[in-house]
Amino acid sequence: MSPAHKLCMIPGPIEFHEDVLQAMATPATSHVAPNFIPAFGESIELLRKVLFTTGQPFIIAGSGTLGWDMTACNLVEAGEDVLVCNSGYFGDRFGECLETYGAKVTHLRVPIGESPKLAAVAAALKAKKFKAITITHVDTSTGVLSDIKGIAEVVRTESPETLVIVDGVCSVGSEEIRMDAWGIDVVVTASQKALGAPPGLCIMGVSERAIGVFKARKTPVANYYANWNRWLPIMNAYESRKPSYFATPAVQNVFALHVSLKQIVEQGVEQRFVAHKEASAKAKKFIHDLGLTLVPTKVEHAANGMSAVYYPEGVAATDLLPKLAAHGIVAAGGLHVEIAPKYFRIGHMGISVTEPERGHLDATLNALKASLAECGYKGAL
Amino acid sequence: MSPAHKLCMIPGPIEFHEDVLQAMATPATSHVAPNFIPAFGESIELLRKVLFTTGQPFIIAGSGTLGWDMTACNLVEAGEDVLVCNSGYFGDRFGECLETYGAKVTHLRVPIGESPKLAAVAAALKAKKFKAITITHVDTSTGVLSDIKGIAEVVRTESPETLVIVDGVCSVGSEEIRMDAWGIDVVVTASQKALGAPPGLCIMGVSERAIGVFKARKTPVANYYANWNRWLPIMNAYESRKPSYFATPAVQNVFALHVSLKQIVEQGVEQRFVAHKEASAKAKKFIHDLGLTLVPTKVEHAANGMSAVYYPEGVAATDLLPKLAAHGIVAAGGLHVEIAPKYFRIGHMGISVTEPERGHLDATLNALKASLAECGYKGAL
Ligand SMILES: Cc1ncc(COP(=O)(O)O)c(C=O)c1O
Ligand SMILES: Cc1ncc(COP(=O)(O)O)c(C=O)c1O
Secondary structure: OOOOOOEEOOOOOOOOOHHHHHHHOOOOOOOOOOOHHHHHHHHHHHHHHHHOOOOEEEEEEOOHHHHHHHHHHHHOOOOOEEEEEEOOHHHHHHHHHHHHOOOEEEEEEOOOOOOOOHHHHHHHHHHOOOOEEEEEOEEOOOOEEOOHHHHHHHHHHHOOOOEEEEEOOOOEOOEOOOHHHHOOOEEEEEOOOOOOOOOOEEEEEEOHHHHHHHHOOOOOOOOOOOOHHHHHHHHHHHHOOOOOOOOOOOHHHHHHHHHHHHHHHHHOHHHHHHHHHHHHHHHHHHHHHOOOOEOOOOHHHEOOOEEEEEOOOOOOHHHHHHHHHHOOEEOEEOOOOOOHHHEEEEEOOOHHHHOHHHOHHHHHHHHHHHHHHHOOOOOOO | OOOOOOEEEOOOOEOOOHHHHHHHOOOOOOOOOOOHHHHHHHHHHHHHHHHOOOOEEEEEEOOHHHHHHHHHHHHOOOOOEEEEEEOOHHHHHHHHHHHHOOOEEEEEEOOOOOOOOHHHHHHHHHHOOOOEEEEEOEEOOOOEEOOHHHHHHHHHHHOOOOEEEEEOOOOEOOEOOOHHHHOOOEEEEEOOOOOOOOOOEEEEEEOHHHHHHHHOOOOOOOOOOOOHHHHHHHHHHHHOOOOOOOOOOOHHHHHHHHHHHHHHHHHOHHHHHHHHHHHHHHHHHHHHHOOOOEOOOOHHHEOOOEEEEEOOOOOOHHHHHHHHHHOOEEOEEOOOOOOHHHEEEEEOOOHHHHOHHHOHHHHHHHHHHHHHHHOOOOOOO
8 A cells, every 4th residue: 555545534435455455456357257257156145144134135336326226126116105214315315216216205304413213113104005115224424323123123013014125335344234134125235335345336135025026016127227137147147156147247346345245254244243333432432532523413323334523613624624634534524415514424444443453543533633633623632 | 467367358358458457456545535536537538539529428337238228218218219220139138228218119130240231221210200329339249340430421311310329338449439520429338348447337428419418308317326417417527626426436447447548548549440450350361261250241340349250160169168268368159149159259459459569369369270270170270
């Protein structure tokens, strides 16, 4: 890593392991090569372990957003109702995507920094029959963690047929998710966050139940590239170690994901949850001790893979972020349109927390303290 | 490159330059980082040079297939007629994609190995008003090169408002294309063929006229991830060297594409056309001298970036391809469903032809000769 490299401590893309980067530089390889097929097939198998599911993983060239399209066009038919648990920017956007494919969307909005309440979800489900409910597990714009286990339980009680869809783009690999045990039907994610690979892959896990709902569709899928009818045979072929073609996979990105998934499973998925909780607790305590305030109103519903933090009085984005960069730390500005200039975000996912000996988090927190001082912040420093 | 590396001489993915691979291994970089924004912005500018257009390039995480969706969902409205010049597998598929978004597709099919005839295109355009015509520039399943310049001329004469859409996935960077001079409205391509980068990017060039048609749509775009309303501001922002976000770009893949595009433009796009013609002439002569027959019925409409070749009597895919692999050359089997077991395909694109000192093409042709002999083929050896 060049000395000029600044640590990428935003909530994705995140710092990658050297072996992951090396896999990105794999020389030209056919998408049906004898060394590529098992890497793809094993990645599918490893995803099942990461998501604790017997369902169907998908790995497609694209990004997390494409996973919204995949969900909307394959699982929802025009005119069907979908309940969107909306804890920020990504709830708004997922809702727009669903509407594009004809879904009738009801937003269950919470105030900025709050997480969706189980009672409100239960009430909404009692009021109307929903084909699906979506939950942003970690809303990257607010750092709020939703209680997907609790919400899935409420759904199974109030409206057992409603599909439970989790936007896990900013949570898979950093937050506890147990698809089958918790009754989750879809997890949408991407390569560039806590799965520890570069951006370029849309990744999903889909329960057998949801695949059944897909197969029972009455109307055709109104999308070509995102159509599971095209992709299911491809995923099955790679998993059976057979060549197949629909659209060229991002070969190098899949090799890189494969390396990262192997590391994650070898190091232990449970252990990974613990490491992210510990790192987050450390970050949150440091932030609190500096006298700063988190965007999430309670630490119990703050994400473990990132922190969204209000600037203290007198400090602005234009001051703090460049100072952090001068200390070698790349952090992110605000994203939620109502409060964007008022807060910043740091990521603490992947090797930056599972390999603390790299010192990424310490460097980030120390840089934060120093940068705040340089901004003239006296606070609790 | 490890000694175990076999040359990837299929019609994409192709062999990459070392500097391209090194860019793939760029350490974690934010999609709005000060070093990424100019690489993305400049890639957009370089694409204009490669495509000879003042129109709008797009670079999106995905693959070539996604470019079909982008074309179909942004430029065609449900119920509109589209004429598909169909010279093989990729014409069938593009047609299916267009139908997914409600287009009424008329296929102008040619026999296997033929290219679309100008008179037939003219007749079809006289018979019905088409919103758009699509042409597979090089049909990778047959190695047939279509006369996109001639067809575009016919369109401008017979039906000037019809949009001319070129599937250039297997031609951009290896075959002559002059979007503006020839009156071409859309070129769909991908990163992994003659643009010389790893797979993972859907790449397009869209004329100002087509953007105008897009902006004048009466119905909403029925796709979220592929919607140009989302992507136009993003492409404009990166080109103006400003940060922006809709969906996370494949940062490393864009860095790699940027390196390859710089090489292509520095070495000269015109020179690149010549190099591909020369390499192809050499390959075709060698193939002919071996007594083998090309799938294209005439060498004048055979692609310059690849060759599709029938197995001689008594030689089959299961014989020849493993023998080529044992000689360190990865070639591809047949793809066109009607003749798939009867032919094979080799690619000759990118550094394998622009840097002949690497010896890729010679190695491939020599391996072909040796492998045929090992298969017991006597022919003209
Ligand atoms: C919660 C959440 N959902 C969806 C997305 C969209 O993913 P992508 O940017 O990879 O398209 C993001 C991206 O940051 C996200 O954080
Ligand atoms: C002519 C042509 N069109 C479209 C495609 C589809 O592109 P991709 O495989 O990148 O999705 C290909 C891929 O080989 C192609 O050769």
